[in-house]
Amino acid sequence: MDGMSFSEFGSVLIMQGFNGLSVFSVLLLMALGLAIIFGQMGVINMAHGEFLTIGAYTTYLLSVLSTQYAPWFENYYFIAAIIVGFGVAFVIGWLVEWLMIRHLYKRPLDSLLATWGLSLIMQQTFRSTFGPKEVSATLPSWLMGSYQPKEGIDIPLNGLFVMALTLALTCAVAALMYYSRWGLKVRATVQNRAMAGAVGIDTAKVDRMTFALGCGIAGVAGAAFTTIGSTGPTAGSLYIVDTFLVVVFGGAQSLLGTIASAFSIAQTNSTLEFFMTGSMAKVITLTTIIGILLLRPEGLFRLRVRK
C-alpha cells in the first residue's frame, strides 16, 4: 500500500466497510427469515435461498413491466417490488409448508433433504423461465448516485436505502415476535406444542404462517439483493451456507445474536477482501466461524436452561 496517504487509506477502509454493510443487510434479511423458520420451528429450509431468488426475479419483472407499459411508474416500482416480492414468496412458502414441510416436522434431517430437492426444482424452474443468463433490474433514478460526506468518500445511495429497509424490517420482526399477540402464539407453540394446542392455539396454522413469513422476508431480501448484484437462477443458493452459519453462529433463537453475527461475518469478509483475493477472504472467514463454533457450539448467545 505504498503511495497511499493515510487519509486515502482511511477512505478506502470506510468505503470497504460500507460495502460490508450492504452485504450485511442482505445477509441479515436472509438470516432473519431463516432464524424464524429454523430457530422457532427447528426446520432446515435448504430452499431458503430460492425464496430470495423469487424476490429478485419479481423485482426484475416489475422493473421490465414498468419500463414497457408504465414509464410513470418507473420511479416507484421498487417500493411495489418489495411488497409484491414479499407477497409472492409468502404465498409460495405457505404452499410449500402445506404440501411438504408439515409432514416432516418430526424428521428434521429429512426435511433438510426434501427442501434441497425443492431448491433444485425451483432453480431449474427459474432457468427454464428466465434463461440461464443473469438479469438486472433498472434502479429507479432516486437510488442511483451517491452521498459524499467528504472528499474521497463515496457512499452509494442504494446501499443506504437497503440498510434503512433492513433496519425497518428487523424492527418490525422484533415487534411482531416479542410484542404482538401472534408472536406470543408462535413462542408458545415453540415452547410447548401440546400445551399451546390445548389452550386453543391452532398450532398447524401458526407453523404455516411462521414458515410463510420467513419465506416472505427472504423475498424482501431478494428485492434488496437486486440493488447490489445481478440475478441468476442460482443467485440465492450462493448465500445459503453463509446464511446458515449466520443463524447458527448467532445462536439460533436470539434476534440480537443473528444481527451481531450477520454483522461480524459480513464485515470480516469484506475487510479481508481488501487484503487478499475474494476466495481466500471467504475461506478464512468461514474457517474462523467454524473454529469458533467448535469451541462454542451454542453460538454467540444462548440462555442456560433446564435440559
Next chain:
Amino acid sequence: MSEKIVLSVENLTVSFDGFKAVNDLNLYVEQNELRVIIGPNGAGKTTLLDLICGRTRATGGSIRFKDDELTRMPEYERVRRGIGRKFQTPSIYENLTVFENLEVSYPRGRTVFGSLFFRRDQLLLDRIEEVARLIYLDERLDDPAELLSHGQKQWLEIGMLLMQDPELLMLDEPVAGMSVSERQKTAELLTRICENRSVIVIEHDMDFVKRIAHRVTVLHQGKLLAEGSMEHVQADPKVVEVYLGH
C-alpha cells in the same frame, strides 16, 4: 439402620438464570436403603436425579458416591462407578428386541473396540435370563421392544439398569401409567432389587410410597422440607401445609 453411607449430597445448588431449582440441599443415602423422594411439582426432584447422574451440572456443592466426588465426572464414568438412572418416560430401544435391549446394557464391551469384538458367552446369557425373569419378561425376549405394553417398557428399562448391577439405582416415577396389578408387581420387584443395593425412587402415588419406602424425603422449592419414616413425614405440619395448600 445404621449402615454405611453410599451417597452424600452436600450444599448442592443449581441455578438456571437465577432460578434455584435445587437450593443448598443435603441428602444422605445408606447402603441397601430404599429412599423415596416426594414433593409437589417443581420441587426439584427430577433435577436432583439429573444432578447425581450428570445430566445437569451443579452450580455449587458436592455429590460424593462412596469415595468419589462426582460433580466433575462425565456421565458414563458415573455409570461405571455404579450409578443407574431410569428416566420418567420409558427410555428403551424400540427397534431392538428385549434380549438385545438387555444385552446392550451389559457392562462389558463398553468401549468402541470392546463392543466390536464383544462375543456373547454363557455368563451373559445366564444374566439376561435371570434379569428377564425378575422383570416378568422372560417369555418376551425375542420380541421387538416396541411391541411391549407401557408397563412392560418401564420394567424393561429397570431390567436394563439391573444388567449393570448398579450400587445406586435411581428411578423416576416407575409406576406412572401402570395398572393396579402392574403396580403390585412393581412394588414386589423394587423390594426384591434393593436387597443388595441402594435405591432412590421419585413417586407421587402415596399408597405405593407407603408400601415400598424405608425412608421418605420431602422436597419443596429445591429445599429439604422433611425427612424420616412415612408416618413421621405425614404427621409433619410443614408437609401438610405444602401439600394441602394455603
Next chain:
Amino acid sequence: MTITPSTPKNALPWWRAQLPLLVMSAVILVALPLALDLFRLNLVGKYLTYAFVAVGLVLCWGYGGILSLGQGVFFGLGGYAMAMFLKLEASDPESTKIQSTPGIPDFMDWNQITALPALWEPFHSLTFTLFAIVAVPGFLAFIIGLAMFKRRVGGVYFSIMTQAIAAILSILIIGQQGYTGGVNGITDLKTMLGWDIRTDSAKYILYYVNAGLLIAAVLLGQWLLKSKFGKLLLALRDKEERVRFSGYDVAAFKIFIFTLAAMLSAVGGAMFTLQVGFMSPSFVGIVPSIEMVIFTAVGGRLSLVGAVYGSLLVNFGKSYFSESFPELWLFLMGGLFIAVVMLFPNGLAGLTDSWREWQARRRARDLPRPTGAAPAPTAGDDTPPPSNLRAEGGAA
C-alpha cells in the same frame, strides 16, 4: 425356558441370508462386465466409487443418525492424494522439459511456481500416498468428530457444519490454483509406477480391484452391524441419553463411525482418480456431497447392498437424462429427493421388502395355514422391514 438367541429359530442358511450380497456381487463382477463395452464399464466403475461413500453413509447416517453433508471432502481428499502421486510421476523432468521449471506439474508452471511445494514432496512415494489416502481424511474426520461430538453438537447443526466445511475446501482448492490445479483439478494422469492406467487392460484390472474393495467394504459394514457395536449404533441413534446413562462414551462411538465413513469415502475417491484419470473440486463441494446422500437414500439408508444399487441407478439416470433431456434432469433429481424422503424413507430396499412381505402374506392366505406357523418376518435379510426405519436383520 433356556435361551439361545445367538441362533434364532428361523435362521437361514448362510447363502440364503447373504443372497442380496451374492446377487450384487454377481451383477458387478460378472453381469455388467459381460454386458457392457469398456467405455460403459468404466462409467460403472466410476459410479461404484461413489458407492463407497454411500456405504459409509449407511453406517454413519442410516444407523448412527449422523447426517454428514460433507462426504465429498473425504472423497476428494482421497482422490487428490492419489492424483498428486500420479501427477508427480507424469511430471518427470524429461516429459516436462518445455516448461520454464521442468519436473513440476504443468499447472504449477503456468502459475509461475518455480519449485515443488513442500506439501507435495512426500507424494513421490507410493507407500506414503496409500497411507495418506486413508490417514488424512480419517484424521480430519477424527478432529471434526472430536470437536463436535464431545461437545454434543449433533443433528442438523452437524449437517450444516459439515456442509460449510465442504464449501470451504472447494473454495480453497479453486482459489489456490498454483498448488491444486484450481477449478480444472489435477488432470493428464498417466502411469502408476510405470504401469499405464489408460490402457484397456488396466481399466479392466482397476474395475475389478474397485469392485473387490467395494464388496470388502460391504462385508466390513455387515460385520460391524452384526456386532454389539452395530446395536449400540442404532440404540444411540434412537435414544442417545439412554446409551450415555448406560455407561457408554457416546462421543467415542460417533467419532469412530464418522471416521470410518470418511476413510471409506477416501478409498472411493482414490479409486475414482485411478479409473477416471483426473480429480477436480467438482467432487468436493456442497452439491456432490449432498448428491452422495441421495444415492444412499434411494438405495435405502439402512441397506448396505442398497447403497450400491442406489449409486448405480441414480448415476445411470443422471447420465442418461443429462445427455438426452438436460432441462428435465434437475426436476427429476429434485423430485427424487422429495419422493424418497416423503414417500419411501427406506428407499429401494424398503420397497423390495414391502413387496416380499406382501407376497408372503398372499401365500399365507392362499395356502392352508399350518398351525402356529405365522409368516415370520424374514430375519437375516439385507433389507429392513418397512416399519419406520427398523434395523436390518441378523445378516446385515
